[in-house]
Amino acid sequence: MRNRFPSTSLSAFGVGWSTNRRIAIITSVVAVLLAIAGTVALLTGSGNGHQAPDTATAAPAGSQSSTEAAPKPSSGSGSVPKPAQIAEPVAYAKAAAQMLWSYDTRDTNRDQQLAGMRAWMTTETKYADWASVSGQVPDPVLWSRMADQDQHATAAVTEGHYPGAFKQALAEDPSAITEAYIYVVxxxxxxxxxxxKGGGGAEERAVTLAVQCRPNHDCRLAAIAPSVTQ
Known part of the structure; x- marks a missing residue:
């Protein structure tokens, strides 16, 4: 029996989580993000398009605990790239998206994947929604099935931009962002x-990220945000 593997791979898990919870993480940080709540269309990466290997059994989306703690740093980060040293929001978000869409079960175990992703997060816990990021990683059973098939993914980013609602809100109140310096991209x-055995496939990807870029500091990932219409 052939099973459908979630098309976004790491970025499809957690699709069923509460949109309101993710909005609250952002809107409670800075007033400029309030405009996004009215333009939420769907959570990014909800499509299913890839055919999985015959032996892989996909776990239900959201089967992982949304409050899963980050693994100990001693577990290493495998092939997950180190956080990008970029101070510009769009450029950083593009690097973060490429990281989120890439993985290699051949040389990276699940704890290493989580540890590598956690390193990209802001250390300001008040603004970090780790659950929205860690929830993109398949549960341990599915990760093991993926590893049995040497499953791996690479990603190419084509563009990044500020959604229209964010730009409009920022234009209306430029000072609002100065509390937490969180940008939506x-x-x-x-x-x-x-x-x-030569299996594989490719799909277009889109994700909306909340990134924190304080002046004179490299940016950090704050959350995977609800996607917006523009």
Missing amino acids: TVNGKQQISWK
Whole structure:
């Protein structure tokens, strides 16, 4: 029996989580993000388009605990790239999206994947929604099935931009962002997934990220935000 593997791979898990929870993380930080709440369309990455290897059994989306703690740093980060040293929001969001869409079960275990992703997060816990990021990683059973098939993915980013609602809100109240310096950026690109025996496929990807970029500091990932219409 052939099973459908979630098309966004790491970025599809947690699709069923509460949109309101993610909005609250952002809107409670800075008033400029309040405008986004009215333009939420759907959570990014909800499509299913890739055919999985015959032996892989996909776990239900959201089967992982949304409050999963980050693994100990001693577990390493495998092939997950180190956080980008970028101080510009759009450029950083593009690098973060590429990280989120890429993985390699051949040399990276699940704890390493989580540890590598956690390193990209803001250390200001008041503004960090780790659950929205860690929830993109498949549960341990599915990760093991993926590893059995040497499943891995690479990503190419095509563009990133501020959603229209964010730009409008920022224009109306430029000073509002100075509390937490959190920016909302939508990134588009393509993900290529491969596994044993020549299996694989590619799909277009889109994700909306909340990134924190304080003056004179490198940016950090705050959350995977609800996607917006523009």
